[in-house]
Amino acid sequence: xxxKSFGSRIVAAPYIVWAAIFIIVPLVIVAYFAFTDANGxxxxxxxxxxxKYKKAFGLSILYAVIATIITLFIxxxxxxxxxxxxxxxxxxxxxxxxLPMWMNFLIRTYSWITILANTGLINKFLTWIGIGQVQLINxxxxxxxxxxxxxxxxxxxxxxTAMSKxxxxxxxxxxxxxxxxxxxxxxxxxxxxxxxVISGITMVFVPSVSTFYISQKLGGNKxxxxxxxxxxxxxxGSQYYNVxxxxxxxxxxxxxxxxxxxxxxxxDEEAVVL
Amino acid sequence: xxxxxxxxLKDIFVSxxxxxxxxxxxxxxxxxxxxxxxxxxxxxxxxTLRIIAGFLDAxxxxxxxxSKNINGVxxxxxxxxTIFQRxxxxxxxxxxxxxxxxxxxxxxxxxxxxxxxxxxLHLVNLDGFEKRNxxxxxxxxxxxxxxxxxxxxxPKVLLLDEPLAALDLKLRKDMQKELRRIQxxxxxxxxxxxxxxxxxxxxxxxVVVMNKGKIQQIxxxxxxxxxxxxxxxxxxxxESNILDGIMRDDFVAEFSGHVFDCLDKGFDKNENxxxxxxxxxxxxxxxxxxxxxxVVTSVDFLGVHYEIIVDIGGFKWMIQTTDxxxxxxxVGLFIEPDAIHIMKKSEYSGLYGDxxxxxxxxxxxxxxxxxxxxx
Numbered sequence: 319x320x321x322k323s324f325g326s327r328i329v330a331a332p333y334i335v336w337a338a339i340f341i342i343v344p345l346v347i348v349a350y351f352a353f354t355d356a357n358g359x360x361x362x363x364x365x366x367x368x369x370k371y372k373k374a375f376g377l378s379i380l381y382a383v384i385a386t387i388i389t390l391f392i393x394x395x396x397x398x399x400x401x402x403x404x405x406x407x408x409x410x411x412x413x414x415x416x417l418p419m420w421m422n423f424l425i426r427t428y429s430w431i432t433i434l435a436n437t438g439l440i441n442k443f444l445t446w447i448g449i450g451q452v453q454l455i456n457x458x459x460x461x462x463x464x465x466x467x468x469x470x471x472x473x474x475x476x477x478x479t480a481m482s483k484x485x486x487x488x489x490x491x492x493x494x495x496x497x498x499x500x501x502x503x504x505x506x507x508x509x510x511x512x513x514x515v516i517s518g519i520t521m522v523f524v525p526s527v528s529t530f531y532i533s534q535k536l537g538g539n540k541x542x543x544x545x546x547x548x549x550x551x552x553x554x555g556s557q558y559y560n561v562x563x564x565x566x567x568x569x570x571x572x573x574x575x576x577x578x579x580x581x582x583x584x585x586d587e588e589a590v591v592l
Numbered sequence: 593x594x595x596x597x598x599x600x601l602k603d604i605f606v607s608x609x610x611x612x613x614x615x616x617x618x619x620x621x622x623x624x625x626x627x628x629x630x631x632x633x634x635x636x637x638x639x640t641l642r643i644i645a646g647f648l649d650a651x652x653x654x655x656x657x658x659s660k661n662i663n664g665v666x667x668x669x670x671x672x673x674t675i676f677q678r679x680x681x682x683x684x685x686x687x688x689x690x691x692x693x694x695x696x697x698x699x700x701x702x703x704x705x706x707x708x709x710x711x712x713l714h715l716v717n718l719d720g721f722e723k724r725n726x727x728x729x730x731x732x733x734x735x736x737x738x739x740x741x742x743x744x745x746x747p748k749v750l751l752l753d754e755p756l757a758a759l760d761l762k763l764r765k766d767m768q769k770e771l772r773r774i775q776x777x778x779x780x781x782x783x784x785x786x787x788x789x790x791x792x793x794x795x796x797x798x799v800v801v802m803n804k805g806k807i808q809q810i811x812x813x814x815x816x817x818x819x820x821x822x823x824x825x826x827x828x829x830x831e832s833n834i835l836d837g838i839m840r841d842d843f844v845a846e847f848s849g850h851v852f853d854c855l856d857k858g859f860d861k862n863e864n865x866x867x868x869x870x871x872x873x874x875x876x877x878x879x880x881x882x883x884x885x886x887v888v889t890s891v892d893f894l895g896v897h898y899e900i901i902v903d904i905g906g907f908k909w910m911i912q913t914t915d916x917x918x919x920x921x922x923v924g925l926f927i928e929p930d931a932i933h934i935m936k937k938s939e940y941s942g943l944y945g946d947x948x949x950x951x952x953x954x955x956x957x958x959x960x961x962x963x964x965x966x967x
Contacts, residue, residue, distance in 0.1 A: 487676050487678065488682060490645075490647055490674075490676070491674070491682070492682075492693070493647075493666070493667045493668045494667055494673055494742075495673065495693050495694035495742075495745060496668045496694050496698060496745065497697050498666070498668050501668075505696075509684045510683070510684055
């Protein structure tokens with residue numbers, strides 16, 4: 319550890335105060351509520367209740383995992399083909415990917431309702447060609463679609479960044495040593511873009527697992543996710559703050575554990591031989 | 593020496609936009625030779641190498657490998673390997689896996705791979721470096737890994753793109769010897785690209801001097817140095833005084849207002865020619881004994897010899913001599929017939945070979961410039 323100068327501490331002070339007020343204090347409050355009962359006395363009774371939310375936790379993780387995997391399988395080839403384009407085209411596609419992110423998240427989710435609804439665009443088309451109406455909205459598929467759509471930019475961007483950093487001479491070297499294009503992808507591009515994949519997975523999985531809005535609008539409240547449960551409890555009344563806080567705390571710990579596992583995986587990968 | 597050609601480049605043209613990079617290049621590369629493509633930045637030498645490697649397709653022309661046309665054959669199917677200018681080692685693999693890369697692609701058995709990698713690392717003096725991370729190696733060590741990685745595939749031709757440019761002088765000299773040793777030991781063809789004329793002369797069986805996308809001269813280092821074909825070659829390889837002259841007859845040339853005996857023939861009577869006299873081939877004598885007379889305008893002591901500039905009728909000669917001279921001395925120049933080399937006039941006539949603007953500093957600056965990236 320190097321000693322920090324007095325000046326640098328002064329400069330850092332406002333940020334430390336900011337972090338304390340808006341990050342540390344709320345966390346302490348959440349933890350306080352999680353370990354107390356409605357009267358403010360220390361209690362572990364909240365943890366006894368989480369059994370009721372097992373299904374919500376399970377579904378949240380399942381949906382988030384599926385959404386993350388789908389996102390990865392769409393984003394990875396896309397990022398790869400982007401790096402093969404002319405620089406000007408790369409910029410344009412990047413712009414198109416970012417553009418929906420400037421629009422409100424709620425509006426983007428709403429727009430899917432009008433597309434997927436029983437009288438929506440897709441069903442109108444299916445009816446017109448004679449297939450008839452298909453239940454699209456209020457299904458798990460719609461929820462996962464919503465997650466994939468909303469969070470895919472967070473997967474594409476880090477992967478694209480990692481891939482465009484790969485020196486072209488490495489690909490030439492691989493080709494020179496006998497690698498065809500698939501072998502180049504497997505032996506050079508994949509291992510070198512792995513850090514981007516790891517951060518992409520984290521950035522998609524974390525918001526997916528804790529989302530509540532997408533499932534309500536596109537899932538029709540049929541399957542409650544953990545985010546929905548927390549939101550419902552906080553909205554129902556102050557006597558439920560404690561259980562809601564406990565659920566939040568557990569979700570945070572779950573995410574933390576997932577992230578740690580991910581990072582461990584990416585650290586090891588450098589030593590691991592493909 | 594009638595060796596078979598392993599690679600033939602026939603009438604190769606390449607342009608990037610409006611810029612002609614290779615302008616009708618014809619080159620035969622013989623089996624098992626050490627051939628060097630030498631030229632200034634942008635002369636097309638790296639492009640030529642990339643065409644042989646298969647990273648680049650020529651606009652027109654033919655690439656022949658062992659008597660078969662390989663136009664359009666992708667680089668991964670060609671029996672050549674490349675050593676890249678900045679080595680291009682895989683950062684995610686250790687030394688062993690870098691060298692094993694091509695062998696794994698070929699799906700060799702693990703024990704065969706181990707045997708070859710060990711042998712290759714031994715060949716480049718990197719025993720015991722197997723587990724090392726690439727980023728912990730010095731430039732010279734990375735260079736050796738790059739060599740081991742390329743030759744592990746047992747290519748018939750090894751292409752080397754300015755592989756020593758990033759090394760310091762001492763290491764460069766060592767690696768020149770190493771590369772020569774490795775080439776002899778493996779008995780394969782090396783195609784070496786450099787802008788360093790000294791490197792080209794010391795290492796090569798044959799040197800190809802290039803400029804502006806065209807081959808200026810192909811020959812042994814001795815041929816290139818002693819019998820340059822035009823003013824560009826004479827100037828690029830070593831130091832040269834290049835003068836306008838007239839061939840009065842076979843073995844008789846006139847320049848600087850004096851008629852000299854020489855060893856060249858086959859020119860028209862009274863043909864205008866370029867005359868090359870190397871600085872080390874001129875003897876400084878007393879003015880009355882000299883064929884030409886002039887005044888010393890600059891003296892530099894370089895250890896082995898003095899490098900002096902002598903003004904003779906407005907043309908400044910560079911002369912290397914072990915006799916001490918002083919600025920302002922009147923001296924005579926004595927030139928033996930075998931010190932004179934006669935060349936046909938070319939597009940380069942009059943551009944090179946006069947030391948009137950010469951200074952050490954300028955020379956140094958222009959060298960730095962030419963070390964910048966090629967193409």
